[in-house]
Amino acid sequence: MTTRIVELRQGILKKNDELARGLRSRFEAAGVLVLNLVSSPGTGKTEFLQRTLHELIVSGAKAAALVGDLETDNDARRLAASGAPVRQINTHGICHLEAEMVAKHLEGWDLAGLDYLFIENVGNLVCPSSYDLGEKIRVALLSVTEGEDKPLKYPTLYNSADVAVITKVDIAEAVAFDRETALRNISEIRPGIRIFETSAKTGAGMAEWLAYLSDLKTR
Amino acid sequence: MHELSIIASIVDSVTQTMAAYPGSRVKEVRLRVGALASVIEDSLQFCYEIATQGTPLEGSALIVKILPVSMHCDRCAQEVEIPSLQSFRCPICDQPLTDMRQGRELELDSIEIEEVEATA
Numbered sequence: 001m002t003t004r005i006v007e008l009r010q011g012i013l014k015k016n017d018e019l020a021r022g023l024r025s026r027f028e029a030a031g032v033l034v035l036n037l038v039s040s041p042g043t044g045k046t047e048f049l050q051r052t053l054h055e056l057i058v059s060g061a062k063a064a065a066l067v068g069d070l071e072t073d074n075d076a077r078r079l080a081a082s083g084a085p086v087r088q089i090n091t092h093g094i095c096h097l098e099a100e101m102v103a104k105h106l107e108g109w110d111l112a113g114l115d116y117l118f119i120e121n122v123g124n125l126v127c128p129s130s131y132d133l134g135e136k137i138r139v140a141l142l143s144v145t146e147g148e149d150k151p152l153k154y155p156t157l158y159n160s161a162d163v164a165v166i167t168k169v170d171i172a173e174a175v176a177f178d179r180e181t182a183l184r185n186i187s188e189i190r191p192g193i194r195i196f197e198t199s200a201k202t203g204a205g206m207a208e209w210l211a212y213l214s215d216l217k218t219r
Numbered sequence: 220m221h222e223l224s225i226i227a228s229i230v231d232s233v234t235q236t237m238a239a240y241p242g243s244r245v246k247e248v249r250l251r252v253g254a255l256a257s258v259i260e261d262s263l264q265f266c267y268e269i270a271t272q273g274t275p276l277e278g279s280a281l282i283v284k285i286l287p288v289s290m291h292c293d294r295c296a297q298e299v300e301i302p303s304l305q306s307f308r309c310p311i312c313d314q315p316l317t318d319m320r321q322g323r324e325l326e327l328d329s330i331e332i333e334e335v336e337a338t339a
Contacts, residue, residue: 003246003333006236012228012250012325096221126257127221130325155304156257160323188306191315 016131019099023134030111033217034119036133038157039141040150041123044167044200046075048141049118051200053082055210056116061217063116066105068097070122079120085109096127099134115217125154137216142186143167144177151185158189163196165209170199222262225325226270232327237275240332245279247331253286253324254304260285279330288322 011017027034037045049065056063064085067075076088087105089097102119111117119135121128140161142150145168151158158164164186172179179197186195196212198205233248248267252258260283267281288301292309298320299309307316 001333001335003331005329005331006240007329008232008236008327009329010232010327012225012232012327015228094221094224129257130221152305155307156255159255159307187315188308191307191317 013130016099019103020132020134023099023103024136026111027117027134027136030114032111032114032117033137033213034117034133034135035137035139036119036121036128036135037139037141038121038125038128038161039123039143040125040146043123043141043143043146045120045123045141046078047200048165048167048198049120050079050082051203051206052118052209052213053079053084055206056213057083059210061115061214062113063118064109064114065118065120066097066102067120068101068122070094075120091122095122095124096131097121097133098131102133116213125150125157129157129160137162139163139165141165141167142182144169144172144182145175148178148182148185151182151189155189158186158193161190161193163194163212164190166195166197168199168201169197169204170202222258223266223270225258226263226266229267229327230270230274230276233330234275236330237332240334242335243332244335245276245330246333247280247282248276249282249284249328249330251284251286251324251326251328253322254288255319255322256325258325284328286321286324289320290316290322291318291320292316293318 039045053063065079066087066089067079068089068091069075070091070093073088076086079086089101089105119133138161140158183195196205196209198209263283264281271277289298290301292299294312294314295309302310309316
Protein backbone atom coordinates (compact mmCIF):
# COMPACT_ATOMS: atom_id res chain seq x y z
CA MET A 1 0.00 0.00 0.00
CA THR A 2 1.36 3.41 -0.90
CA THR A 3 0.17 6.85 -0.05
CA ARG A 4 0.33 9.86 -2.30
CA ILE A 5 -0.64 13.50 -2.18
CA VAL A 6 -3.03 14.80 -4.79
CA GLU A 7 -2.77 18.58 -5.17
CA LEU A 8 -6.17 20.18 -5.69
CA ARG A 9 -5.50 23.86 -5.03
CA GLN A 10 -9.04 25.04 -5.59
CA GLY A 11 -11.38 27.50 -3.94
CA ILE A 12 -13.90 25.65 -1.80
CA LEU A 13 -16.63 28.06 -2.88
CA LYS A 14 -15.48 28.09 -6.49
CA LYS A 15 -18.94 27.19 -7.77
CA ASN A 16 -20.37 30.25 -6.05
CA ASP A 17 -17.42 32.42 -7.11
CA GLU A 18 -17.83 31.40 -10.76
CA LEU A 19 -21.57 32.06 -10.68
CA ALA A 20 -20.94 35.44 -9.02
CA ARG A 21 -18.43 36.38 -11.69
CA GLY A 22 -21.02 35.52 -14.34
CA LEU A 23 -23.61 37.66 -12.57
CA ARG A 24 -21.17 40.57 -12.27
CA SER A 25 -20.59 40.52 -16.05
CA ARG A 26 -24.34 40.36 -16.64
CA PHE A 27 -24.96 43.32 -14.31
CA GLU A 28 -22.21 45.36 -15.95
CA ALA A 29 -23.46 44.58 -19.44
CA ALA A 30 -26.98 45.60 -18.42
CA GLY A 31 -25.72 48.80 -16.80
CA VAL A 32 -27.38 48.10 -13.45
CA LEU A 33 -25.60 49.02 -10.24
CA VAL A 34 -25.90 46.17 -7.72
CA LEU A 35 -25.49 46.61 -3.97
CA ASN A 36 -25.41 43.85 -1.35
CA LEU A 37 -26.69 44.97 2.08
CA VAL A 38 -25.30 43.05 5.04
CA SER A 39 -25.81 43.48 8.77
CA SER A 40 -27.09 41.72 11.86
CA PRO A 41 -30.84 41.12 12.26
CA GLY A 42 -32.64 44.21 13.52
CA THR A 43 -30.25 46.82 12.15
CA GLY A 44 -33.04 48.26 10.05
CA LYS A 45 -31.91 47.10 6.62
CA THR A 46 -35.48 46.82 5.37
CA GLU A 47 -36.54 50.23 6.69
CA PHE A 48 -33.41 51.85 5.25
CA LEU A 49 -33.93 50.11 1.92
CA GLN A 50 -37.61 51.00 1.80
CA ARG A 51 -36.77 54.68 2.19
CA THR A 52 -33.94 54.42 -0.34
CA LEU A 53 -36.20 52.73 -2.92
CA HIS A 54 -38.96 55.26 -2.36
CA GLU A 55 -36.66 58.24 -2.79
CA LEU A 56 -34.99 56.76 -5.87
CA ILE A 57 -38.34 56.11 -7.50
CA VAL A 58 -39.61 59.60 -6.67
CA SER A 59 -36.47 60.99 -8.31
CA GLY A 60 -37.27 59.03 -11.49
CA ALA A 61 -34.69 56.26 -11.11
CA LYS A 62 -35.54 52.61 -11.73
CA ALA A 63 -34.74 50.51 -8.69
CA ALA A 64 -35.58 46.96 -7.67
CA ALA A 65 -34.77 44.71 -4.74
CA LEU A 66 -34.20 41.09 -3.85
CA VAL A 67 -34.66 40.37 -0.18
CA GLY A 68 -33.34 37.33 1.62
CA ASP A 69 -34.85 35.84 4.74
CA LEU A 70 -34.99 32.43 6.31
CA GLU A 71 -38.80 32.41 6.22
CA THR A 72 -41.76 34.76 5.47
CA ASP A 73 -42.25 37.36 2.76
CA ASN A 74 -42.92 40.17 5.26
CA ASP A 75 -39.90 42.18 4.15
CA ALA A 76 -40.76 41.86 0.46
CA ARG A 77 -44.26 43.15 1.20
CA ARG A 78 -42.87 46.08 3.17
CA LEU A 79 -40.44 46.96 0.40
CA ALA A 80 -43.05 46.62 -2.34
CA ALA A 81 -44.90 49.50 -0.67
CA SER A 82 -42.18 51.73 -2.13
CA GLY A 83 -43.52 50.92 -5.61
CA ALA A 84 -40.34 49.12 -6.65
CA PRO A 85 -40.34 45.59 -8.07
CA VAL A 86 -39.36 43.31 -5.19
CA ARG A 87 -38.78 39.60 -4.90
CA GLN A 88 -38.36 37.54 -1.77
CA ILE A 89 -35.72 34.84 -1.49
CA ASN A 90 -36.54 32.36 1.27
CA THR A 91 -33.42 30.44 2.21
CA HIS A 92 -35.29 28.01 4.51
CA GLY A 93 -32.69 27.87 7.23
CA ILE A 94 -29.59 28.83 5.24
CA CYS A 95 -27.91 31.75 6.98
CA HIS A 96 -26.77 33.68 3.90
CA LEU A 97 -27.59 34.30 0.24
CA GLU A 98 -25.64 32.54 -2.50
CA ALA A 99 -25.07 33.58 -6.10
CA GLU A 100 -27.26 30.74 -7.34
CA MET A 101 -30.28 32.01 -5.34
CA VAL A 102 -29.78 35.48 -6.77
CA ALA A 103 -29.52 34.16 -10.35
CA LYS A 104 -32.67 32.10 -9.91
CA HIS A 105 -34.71 35.02 -8.63
CA LEU A 106 -33.67 37.35 -11.44
CA GLU A 107 -35.48 35.26 -14.06
CA GLY A 108 -37.86 37.32 -16.12
CA TRP A 109 -36.51 40.68 -14.93
CA ASP A 110 -35.25 43.12 -17.53
CA LEU A 111 -31.96 44.13 -15.90
CA ALA A 112 -31.17 46.63 -18.64
CA GLY A 113 -34.30 48.53 -17.64
CA LEU A 114 -32.98 49.02 -14.08
CA ASP A 115 -30.63 51.62 -12.66
CA TYR A 116 -30.19 50.00 -9.25
CA LEU A 117 -30.66 46.54 -7.83
CA PHE A 118 -30.42 46.12 -4.06
CA ILE A 119 -29.89 42.71 -2.53
CA GLU A 120 -30.86 42.63 1.13
CA ASN A 121 -28.93 39.73 2.60
CA VAL A 122 -30.09 37.52 5.45
CA GLY A 123 -29.46 39.26 8.80
CA ASN A 124 -26.16 37.71 9.86
CA LEU A 125 -22.74 39.19 10.55
CA VAL A 126 -20.67 36.12 9.77
CA CYS A 127 -21.71 33.96 6.85
CA PRO A 128 -22.73 36.46 4.14
CA SER A 129 -19.18 37.83 3.99
CA SER A 130 -17.92 34.61 2.37
CA TYR A 131 -20.39 34.63 -0.50
CA ASP A 132 -19.90 36.91 -3.46
CA LEU A 133 -23.26 37.69 -5.09
CA GLY A 134 -21.81 39.54 -8.05
CA GLU A 135 -22.46 42.91 -6.43
CA LYS A 136 -20.42 45.99 -7.19
CA ILE A 137 -20.80 47.52 -3.73
CA ARG A 138 -21.08 45.74 -0.40
CA VAL A 139 -22.81 47.87 2.21
CA ALA A 140 -22.32 47.03 5.90
CA LEU A 141 -24.97 48.52 8.19
CA LEU A 142 -24.68 49.17 11.91
CA SER A 143 -27.48 50.53 14.06
CA VAL A 144 -26.90 52.84 17.01
CA THR A 145 -28.51 50.26 19.32
CA GLU A 146 -25.96 47.56 18.55
CA GLY A 147 -22.91 48.76 20.41
CA GLU A 148 -19.94 50.65 19.07
CA ASP A 149 -17.63 47.64 19.23
CA LYS A 150 -19.56 45.52 16.73
CA PRO A 151 -17.07 46.19 13.93
CA LEU A 152 -14.26 44.94 16.19
CA LYS A 153 -16.22 41.79 17.01
CA TYR A 154 -17.02 41.02 13.37
CA PRO A 155 -13.97 42.29 11.48
CA THR A 156 -14.52 39.92 8.55
CA LEU A 157 -17.77 41.54 7.56
CA TYR A 158 -16.78 45.17 8.05
CA ASN A 159 -13.42 44.61 6.39
CA SER A 160 -15.07 43.23 3.25
CA ALA A 161 -17.45 46.20 2.94
CA ASP A 162 -17.08 49.02 0.42
CA VAL A 163 -19.19 51.46 2.37
CA ALA A 164 -20.74 51.60 5.85
CA VAL A 165 -24.13 52.94 6.92
CA ILE A 166 -25.04 53.78 10.51
CA THR A 167 -28.81 53.52 10.97
CA LYS A 168 -31.35 54.84 13.48
CA VAL A 169 -29.33 57.95 14.37
CA ASP A 170 -32.62 59.58 15.51
CA ILE A 171 -32.45 57.51 18.70
CA ALA A 172 -28.67 57.78 19.17
CA GLU A 173 -28.96 60.01 22.20
CA ALA A 174 -31.58 57.86 23.92
CA VAL A 175 -29.34 54.78 23.67
CA ALA A 176 -26.16 56.72 24.58
CA PHE A 177 -24.54 55.92 21.26
CA ASP A 178 -20.86 56.85 21.29
CA ARG A 179 -20.52 58.18 17.76
CA GLU A 180 -16.80 58.92 17.82
CA THR A 181 -15.94 55.41 19.02
CA ALA A 182 -18.22 53.78 16.44
CA LEU A 183 -16.69 55.77 13.58
CA ARG A 184 -13.20 55.05 14.85
CA ASN A 185 -13.88 51.30 15.16
CA ILE A 186 -15.28 51.03 11.64
CA SER A 187 -12.26 52.90 10.25
CA GLU A 188 -9.86 50.76 12.27
CA ILE A 189 -11.25 47.65 10.54
CA ARG A 190 -11.63 49.21 7.11
CA PRO A 191 -9.34 52.23 6.80
CA GLY A 192 -10.66 54.95 4.51
CA ILE A 193 -14.19 53.55 4.23
CA ARG A 194 -16.97 56.08 3.60
CA ILE A 195 -19.52 56.12 6.42
CA PHE A 196 -23.07 57.45 6.17
CA GLU A 197 -25.02 58.36 9.30
CA THR A 198 -28.70 57.93 8.60
CA SER A 199 -32.22 57.70 9.94
CA ALA A 200 -34.82 56.14 7.67
CA LYS A 201 -37.41 57.58 10.04
CA THR A 202 -36.44 61.26 9.96
CA GLY A 203 -34.58 61.14 6.65
CA ALA A 204 -31.33 62.34 8.22
CA GLY A 205 -28.32 61.53 6.08
CA MET A 206 -30.44 60.17 3.25
CA ALA A 207 -29.57 63.02 0.88
CA GLU A 208 -25.84 62.24 1.19
CA TRP A 209 -26.54 58.54 0.66
CA LEU A 210 -28.66 59.18 -2.42
CA ALA A 211 -26.05 61.55 -3.82
CA TYR A 212 -23.47 58.79 -3.34
CA LEU A 213 -25.69 56.31 -5.23
CA SER A 214 -26.25 58.76 -8.03
CA ASP A 215 -22.53 59.47 -8.22
CA LEU A 216 -21.72 55.74 -8.46
CA LYS A 217 -24.15 55.44 -11.31
CA THR A 218 -22.67 58.25 -13.37
CA ARG A 219 -19.04 57.36 -12.67
CA MET B 220 -23.05 28.57 10.62
CA HIS B 221 -22.23 27.99 6.96
CA GLU B 222 -19.54 25.44 7.75
CA LEU B 223 -21.85 22.59 6.73
CA SER B 224 -22.25 23.95 3.18
CA ILE B 225 -18.48 24.42 3.02
CA ILE B 226 -17.91 20.81 4.03
CA ALA B 227 -20.56 19.66 1.53
CA SER B 228 -18.61 21.41 -1.26
CA ILE B 229 -15.42 19.68 -0.10
CA VAL B 230 -17.14 16.28 -0.06
CA ASP B 231 -18.34 16.89 -3.65
CA SER B 232 -14.91 17.93 -4.95
CA VAL B 233 -13.01 15.14 -3.24
CA THR B 234 -15.56 12.51 -4.29
CA GLN B 235 -15.15 13.66 -7.90
CA THR B 236 -11.38 13.53 -7.63
CA MET B 237 -11.48 10.05 -6.11
CA ALA B 238 -13.29 8.68 -9.17
CA ALA B 239 -9.89 8.80 -10.89
CA TYR B 240 -8.33 6.65 -8.16
CA PRO B 241 -10.46 3.52 -7.90
CA GLY B 242 -9.63 1.31 -4.96
CA SER B 243 -7.97 4.17 -3.06
CA ARG B 244 -9.04 5.60 0.22
CA VAL B 245 -8.81 9.16 1.51
CA LYS B 246 -6.52 9.56 4.52
CA GLU B 247 -6.36 13.33 4.85
CA VAL B 248 -8.05 16.39 3.42
CA ARG B 249 -6.01 19.58 3.79
CA LEU B 250 -7.45 23.07 3.73
CA ARG B 251 -5.91 26.53 3.69
CA VAL B 252 -8.14 28.97 5.54
CA GLY B 253 -7.45 32.67 5.96
CA ALA B 254 -7.95 34.22 9.39
CA LEU B 255 -10.58 36.50 7.81
CA ALA B 256 -12.46 33.74 5.99
CA SER B 257 -15.14 33.71 8.70
CA VAL B 258 -15.09 30.00 9.36
CA ILE B 259 -14.44 28.33 12.68
CA GLU B 260 -12.22 25.28 12.70
CA ASP B 261 -14.16 23.51 15.46
CA SER B 262 -17.37 23.83 13.46
CA LEU B 263 -15.61 22.55 10.34
CA GLN B 264 -14.36 19.49 12.24
CA PHE B 265 -17.77 18.86 13.77
CA CYS B 266 -19.54 19.06 10.40
CA TYR B 267 -16.83 17.04 8.70
CA GLU B 268 -17.39 14.00 10.85
CA ILE B 269 -21.12 14.04 10.13
CA ALA B 270 -21.09 15.03 6.47
CA THR B 271 -18.43 12.53 5.39
CA GLN B 272 -20.34 9.50 6.65
CA GLY B 273 -21.17 7.13 3.83
CA THR B 274 -18.88 9.01 1.41
CA PRO B 275 -15.36 8.15 0.18
CA LEU B 276 -14.10 10.65 2.79
CA GLU B 277 -15.45 8.72 5.75
CA GLY B 278 -12.80 8.12 8.38
CA SER B 279 -10.35 10.63 6.91
CA ALA B 280 -8.79 13.49 8.86
CA LEU B 281 -9.42 17.14 8.12
CA ILE B 282 -6.29 19.25 8.46
CA VAL B 283 -6.94 22.99 8.60
CA LYS B 284 -4.05 25.38 8.12
CA ILE B 285 -4.94 28.88 9.28
CA LEU B 286 -3.23 31.64 7.32
CA PRO B 287 -2.65 34.97 9.08
CA VAL B 288 -3.81 38.23 7.49
CA SER B 289 -1.01 39.82 5.58
CA MET B 290 -1.15 43.24 3.93
CA HIS B 291 1.12 45.40 1.87
CA CYS B 292 2.44 48.55 3.52
CA ASP B 293 3.46 51.26 1.04
CA ARG B 294 5.45 53.19 3.58
CA CYS B 295 7.51 50.18 4.66
CA ALA B 296 7.51 48.79 1.10
CA GLN B 297 6.85 45.29 2.31
CA GLU B 298 4.19 42.77 3.19
CA VAL B 299 3.39 42.75 6.88
CA GLU B 300 1.45 40.34 9.03
CA ILE B 301 -1.46 41.88 10.94
CA PRO B 302 -1.23 40.69 14.54
CA SER B 303 -4.78 41.68 15.53
CA LEU B 304 -7.99 41.55 13.55
CA GLN B 305 -9.23 44.55 15.55
CA SER B 306 -6.90 47.00 13.88
CA PHE B 307 -5.78 46.97 10.27
CA ARG B 308 -2.58 48.94 10.72
CA CYS B 309 1.03 48.27 9.92
CA PRO B 310 2.69 46.77 13.02
CA ILE B 311 5.90 48.61 12.08
CA CYS B 312 4.82 52.15 11.15
CA ASP B 313 1.17 52.21 12.35
CA GLN B 314 -0.21 53.31 8.98
CA PRO B 315 -3.79 52.10 8.25
CA LEU B 316 -3.70 49.41 5.57
CA THR B 317 -6.15 48.35 2.86
CA ASP B 318 -4.11 46.27 0.42
CA MET B 319 -4.71 42.71 1.58
CA ARG B 320 -2.46 39.98 0.18
CA GLN B 321 -3.56 37.05 2.33
CA GLY B 322 -6.31 36.30 4.82
CA ARG B 323 -9.52 35.46 2.95
CA GLU B 324 -8.47 32.09 1.53
CA LEU B 325 -10.90 29.23 1.69
CA GLU B 326 -9.10 26.59 -0.30
CA LEU B 327 -9.02 22.87 -0.72
CA ASP B 328 -5.25 22.45 -0.89
CA SER B 329 -4.61 18.73 -1.32
CA ILE B 330 -5.65 15.27 -0.25
CA GLU B 331 -3.57 12.37 0.90
CA ILE B 332 -4.77 9.07 -0.45
CA GLU B 333 -3.78 5.51 0.21
CA GLU B 334 -3.50 3.49 -2.94
CA VAL B 335 -4.46 -0.12 -2.75
CA GLU B 336 -2.48 -2.32 -5.18
CA ALA B 337 -4.57 -3.33 -8.16
CA THR B 338 -5.30 -7.00 -8.16
CA ALA B 339 -5.22 -8.95 -11.42
